[in-house]
Each structure stands twice: as structure tokens, then as C-alpha cells.
Amino acid sequence: MKIDNNQLLRFTTAGSVDDGKSTLIGRLLYDSKSIFEDQLISIENTSKRRGHEGIDLALFTDGLRDEREQGITIDVAYRYFTTPKRKFIIADTPGHVQYTRNMVTGASTANVAIILVDARHGVIEQTKRHAFIASLLQIPHIIVCVNKMDLVDFTEDAYNNVISQFEEFSSKFLIKDIRFIPISALLGDNVVNRSENMDWYQGAPLLHTLETMHISSDLNKVDARFPVQTVLRPQREGFLDYRGYAGRVASGIFRLGDEITVMPSGFTSKIKSIDTFDGELEEAHAPMSIAITLEDDIDIGRGDMIVRSNNKPETSQDMEVMLCWLHNNPARPRAKYTIMHTSNEQKAMIKEVLYKIDINTLKSKTDDDSLNMNDICKVTLRTTKPLMYDCYRENRTTGSIILIDDSTNETVAAGMIL
């Protein structure tokens, strides 16, 4: 396999129960020969024990024991497969009660969302919810798989119906790239191999689409942002005066000699070197992990952000955020939480709930300011010190936050800065 240019693509799958999500993932793994023999044998045995005919592909994505016993999946699970073109990471985010929380989690790092629709039922409430969350999390590409085409005689009408229903409601959402593929996960049509039953469909099968989709422009290449994770001070022979700022480029490109500003202090300097274990670089871009040294001695630490002087992020203690509540304990009014944003950490207070989105109707409600598990609300946050951020739509790394409840240390909310 040629690995030099192969990229990593992360995708998440969404669908309501029984739309065929597990079968689809099983099919992708099986047809791309990513299932090992010993796993296959164990799945065959389980299929037989449960009285299934042949092998139940859905079993491959079964997770922990409780879930196996209850026959349900409840948390995000990650799967991997590689083809000669790409490496894939699947965030498998199953349905049920905590759906929003799971899908938001899986969607946060995804390049692509695959949304399943049962061809017999067409677009349902759940589908709208999934598309909404995908657009809220700004997943750059959405693929709607119209599944179970075998149960509608592989007719083009059923497929076209789903497209028009989908486009009708999704025009309101910010979705950059959306495609539709008619498939049968059970029989394999248009998953890895082109369907022989649907010659009216001219597009590519799902796997080919995933393998060739253009994703390198999904990253923000304009706004150079470098959150400092830690400072490297080797204090050993050859590096006695070395002071390197270690971090991962969040977005944009940094080059030697660039005029930079350190936020929030506002000190300016120039990039003296971009260092890695493998040698010095001329330039670095997202998502590279590097160390930067500067021409001047400036006091910089974790939580600071190095940016190019001609392009600075917003700096404010007040911001509007779309917040998704992830915890069983509801938000306490005006309570303080720890906020984590890039490498920066401080305290924040939810000042006001502006509105809540009814996930069923996708309408906003202003008469309810409680924040419970799975709620999505627009809120105003106030932090103790200024935060350096970009809006999430432009920058998924510098526009995202989590809230932590200090009394439990649990992550209770995820937020996208508007």
C-alpha cells in the first residue's frame, strides 16, 4: 500500500433504530475485507446461537457486554478500516435516549456524516434531527444513504422522494456538501460494489465516494492559530537557552520569520524556528504538532495563543454559544463551571438562556430556560478572563468549548461559539 499520500477520513453514522446502521458498517467492513477470520468465526457462532440465517453483519459493531445482552448500543464506539486509498475512522453513534449526546460527540471530529433513511418510510423526524446536528456541528460533508432499496423493488421513485423530502427541510441548514446514494446494506448494493439492480443511478457507490471525496480543504488554512500546550525548557547541553512553545497548529499556516502576536498579553515577536524531533521546518500547518521558538524572550505559558499579527481572533469575556447539555444533572442557574477552550482553562458562568431548540420540531422556544440532558440551547457565557476565539463556523478548534462541573469533575456540556 502506498501510504505517502493516503489521508485519514473520519465519519460518523446516524439513523434511527433499525434503519440498518449496524448492517451498513458491517457490510463496509466485510466487503472491504476488514474483518479478520477469528472475528468472523465468533460472529458466525453468535449468529447461529441466536438463530440467525447466515451471518448477522450487524453483530460486528456490537460493543460492551451489557449492550450485547440487552441487544442495544448506548455509547460512541470507534471502528477502523483501511483501503488502498484511505484510512477510515468510524464514530458509530447509536440511537435511543442519549442520542443527541452521542451524535454530537461522534460528529465533533467527523469529516463526513452518513445519514441513513429507510426507503420505505422516507424522511422522518429523526432524519431531520440528524441533519440538524450534523449542520450544527459543521460536518463538512453529508451523505444520505437511502437504505433498504431491495424492499421498494429498487425503484428510482422511492429514492427521488427521499431527495426532495430531504432538500425541502435541509435548505434552512448550513450544509456545504450533500449527496444521496441508494443502497441495500443487507445485500451490498452500492455499498462497496456497484448495484446491478439500480442502473438508473449514475453516481458512485458509498465506499468509492468516501475514498475520493475532497477533504483537504475542510481545514481552515487562513487564520493562523497556535494554542500553547506546554513550554519546553530542556536545560541540557546544546539547548541551555532553548525555550520552545509546544502545541498543535489549530488552523492556518505559520512560517519562519512571521510576525506574531501572543494573546492575551499582546506582545509581538517573530518566529525564529519551527522545531520537530525530525528537524526544523520552514512552515507548519494544521493539524501538525510542533514547537515554536521566538526571536524575543516573552513570558508565554499554557493557555496563551500565538497568532499572526495581521489576523487576530476575537477576544472577549462575553460570548454567545450554542450549548449541548450532556449530563444527567441539569444546569444550575448562574452556576460557575470550568471552561476548557483549546489549551485555555478558566471559570465561566451561563448568564442567560436565550432560547432552546425543540429537537423534534426544530423550532426555538423562549419560555424554557432549563438545561437538561440532550438539550440544545443558545446561551450567553461570561468568562473570568478574556477568551481568544473564532466562531465555530470558521474554526472548529478555536470555536469549541466544553464545560466541566467542579463538584463532579464531569464534562457536562459542549459548546460552539457563534
Added chain:
Amino acid sequence: MSKYYLNYLDELEAEAIYVLREVWAQFQKPVILFSGGKDSIVVTHLAQKAFYPSKIPFPLMHVDTGHNFPETIKFRDDLINSLGVELLVGSVQDSIDQGRVAEERGKHATRNALQITTLLDAIENNKIDCAIGGGRRDEEKARAKERFFSHRDEFGQWDPKNQRPELWNIFNGKYFEGEHFRVFPISNWTEMDVWNYIKREKIEIPSLYYAHIREVVWRSNSWIPYSEFTVLEENEAVLSKKIRFRTLGDITITGGIESEADTLEKIVDEVSAMRNTERGNRSDDKRSESAMEDRKRQGYF
């Protein structure tokens, strides 16, 4: 012309380095759990990159079952010397001698379960708040839902149903006194990725991974090395075979496969043609379908 994207190995490397730096920034006393196996060797290599030009700023910790491949110990000591980092050792033999655990008996006895106590004792005694491991989500079903930052309660236990959601690349490493974290920087790597990376980076690994002639016994569908700890059953014979190991652990249960792969190139080719998962050769995972999950809950690696 420069391209402004990374290939997948570079992206996995950048992610792992980011995670390791988060560990250093968020925890007081982290360690790398070092088994001498290829995954912990890769994690150590990544840590070297993460903190360069500084040395790795935390110790390596080895949970020593006492049933070692001599090659593993030599490899470990050489690596420690060349990196100039501290080594901590938790000894299962000590745990047995102190009566903390009792040795299993019988043909299938292993010290695998015993490691849990030794590990948790070592974590407590050394006040370790974060143990960095080489676990990967592709290894086993139970690991597929594991987080990068995995919280352990004061009994060292993992609660798979109550994990903190992990979004974007923001890691919440907050804990109360007595609790700790396990962190898995190569969560998103597969066995194939690890081998390709070892090959690309020319990382030194123990000779045991290369095909070599060895005295072995056929047990639980793989070639178990014949060693001073082997108790032969009546119908078992010691044979001489050309084998190599896909994972390294306790010498009494680590099974090898017959192989001619004596170079990294050949190993990578062999692994990519492989029809079985690497854990398929470890008898400890075969006991029941939920074996790994049970051990993980109790605080296994």
C-alpha cells in the same frame, strides 16, 4: 509545491503527540506503562518526539510478571539508558511474596490477572495520577468505546457505562484524590498502522518480533515458547520451529506464529495479509467472549 494536508500516519503521529503533551500539562505524575511490546515502544518513541529537545519528562513503568522473555528485559534496560529516563518496576513476584495475590494453579495458570493488583499498588505507592498505555481501539471489542483520557475510580476501575464524553480534541483530565487516568495516545491506530510506522521511523523493536528458531509447545492454537516456567502435559511435545511473536507479554501465555518474516518489510507484508487479529494468539483473551472487558473493568491495562 507544498501540500497543506497530512498523510494518515503523520496525522496519527500529530494526534498522539498532542495527547502526550496534554498529559504532561494536565497531570502531576504521569508514567508510560512499558511492557516491552511494540505498542509501548511506539508510545515511548512518540513521547520522545513530543518533548524534544527535552528528554521524556516522566518515568517509564514496567509491571513485571516475573515470567519474562530475557530479550524484553535487556531491550527495556537498553532503551532506558539511551533515553536517560527513570524506570519504575512493579513486581508481581513481590505482590505474591507479600501475600497481596495468590498464584493461579493448573495448566492454564497465568499471572495476567495478578498484574492488576501489582499495577494498582504501583500506581498508588508512586502517587501516579496518569498511566499512559499503548492500548488501541482496534484490538478488541471492549476497547472500541475507550476514551483517549479514561477515568479510573479510587479502586482503579473503569466504568464503561459512565464515561465522560470526549469532544473535538478537548480532554478533561480532572480527578479527585485517589483516582487516576489511563491515557491512550495511539487509540486510533490499527496494528497495521503501528507496523507501518515502525518501518517508516526505523524504530528498534525486540528481536522476538522477527522470525527465529525457538523451542515451542503447541497450546491453545498457537506456539507457546518452551521456558523454565513451562509444565509439560503428557501429550505435549517440545518442537523446534521458526516462529515470531505478534504481541509480547508474559512468556507463559504469549503465542507465536510460524513465520519466515525476518525483516520489517516482510513483517509488514505478512501482517497486511494476515487473516487473524493479533490477540487471537493470546490465550488470556480466549477464556470467554467478555474476558477483556472483565479485566478492563477491574483495572487492567
